[in-house]
Amino acid sequence: MSMALFDRVALIGIGLIGSSLARVLRRDSPDTVIVACARRAETLEAVRRLGIADETTDDPAAAVAGADLVVLATPLSAYAEIGRRIAPALREGAIVTDVGSVKGAAIRDLLPLMPFHAHFVPGHPVAGTEHSGPDSGFAELFRDRWCILTPLPQTSPEAVAKVTALWEGAGMRVVTMAADHHDKVLAVTSHLPHLIAYTIVGTATDLGHDLQSEVVAFSAGGFRDFTRIAASDPVMWRDIFLSNREAVLELLQRFSEDLTALQRAIRRGEGDTLEQRFAQTRAIRRSIIEAKQA
Ligand code: NAP
Numbered sequence: 001m002s003m004a005l006f007d008r009v010a011l012i013g014i015g016l017i018g019s020s021l022a023r024v025l026r027r028d029s030p031d032t033v034i035v036a037c038a039r040r041a042e043t044l045e046a047v048r049r050l051g052i053a054d055e056t057t058d059d060p061a062a063a064v065a066g067a068d069l070v071v072l073a074t075p076l077s078a079y080a081e082i083g084r085r086i087a088p089a090l091r092e093g094a095i096v097t098d099v100g101s102v103k104g105a106a107i108r109d110l111l112p113l114m115p116f117h118a119h120f121v122p123g124h125p126v127a128g129t130e131h132s133g134p135d136s137g138f139a140e141l142f143r144d145r146w147c148i149l150t151p152l153p154q155t156s157p158e159a160v161a162k163v164t165a166l167w168e169g170a171g172m173r174v175v176t177m178a179a180d181h182h183d184k185v186l187a188v189t190s191h192l193p194h195l196i197a198y199t200i201v202g203t204a205t206d207l208g209h210d211l212q213s214e215v216v217a218f219s220a221g222g223f224r225d226f227t228r229i230a231a232s233d234p235v236m237w238r239d240i241f242l243s244n245r246e247a248v249l250e251l252l253q254r255f256s257e258d259l260t261a262l263q264r265a266i267r268r269g270e271g272d273t274l275e276q277r278f279a280q281t282r283a284i285r286r287s288i289i290e291a292k293q294a
Helices: 015-028 039-051 061-062 076-089 103-113 157-169 179-205 210-216 224-229 233-244 243-270 273-292
Strands: 008-012 033-037 055-057 069-072 095-098 119-121 121-124 146-149 171-178
Touching: 008 015, 008 061, 015 033, 015 039, 015 095, 033 061, 039 055, 055 061, 061 076, 069 076, 076 103, 076 233, 095 103, 095 157, 103 119, 103 179, 103 233, 103 273, 119 157, 121 179, 157 171, 179 210, 179 224, 179 233, 179 243, 233 243, 243 273
Parallel strands: 008 033, 008 069, 033 055, 069 095, 095 119, 146 171
Antiparallel strands: 121 146
16 A cells, blocks of 8 residues: 555544454554544553554544544444534545445435535445454455445545555455445345345244254254354444345345245245256356455
């Protein structure tokens, strides 16, 4: 990453994503002053222990004062309140970006609050794990993953170029698209799979106690992979589903039609239908591996 890209970076929210970015900045841009902001004292204490920020504060307005880059990395439901608090404190020419998983809602909540002298570049580094908090971050999280930026027509191209350089420096491939397109794509690739995982693990939990212990014992049969996804942060995922309601509901409709078709094939003993579908899905897995996104 270019040493001169940003002098002072405020990370509002310093969990998995915020702290991973802090580690990248620490590694590649040692002269950049990093200010970390979180609500809880124990989070800020962890940041100090990890040595991944120069300054810590629980006040978003104080955090952004003088920053040339502000990165929002909190759950989506906190955006409007944080936006209200930081707006009056943003310096002339400050770039504000975010990492939220739903872009329409991020723009809806933040854009109206941004002062004319600041540049808002909505973004989503599509990289993560099921872990949360500053201890779970690592600099390599972003390597070879995609970062999607959803700038608005009026967004300054220079600001977009700088945010692009930031994520490229973290090892990401950066692409831009419209926010509503992003939200539809992510509903398919991320949101629906999480909803299915939450449902399956929930159903198993609702089963009787004896069966439950067997579910854990024999989890390698497929269930285990779902439990990893279903261990993802409850607040973050609550916010994602509420923020991307329309795209998720539309997709669920399609999904339940396809599920019904498979259900019918099983009931009627239509082995060819099942085999054909499973062969198609196996090919998709192979293409993901070939694209090095496995
Ligand atoms: P995380 O590990 O849970 O960290 C969240 C951070 O936000 C914490 O520092 C937390 O501070 C702070 N925070 C929470 N609620 C807040 C509030 N109401 N006001 C101010 N600060 C608040 O979360 P994460 O996984 O890094 O996710 C952060 C964002 O990245 C989310 O918007 C998510 O959609 C997006 N994202 C996540 C992933 C992923 O896989 N995890 C991937 C891509 C994008 P305290 O500890 O003090 O509460």
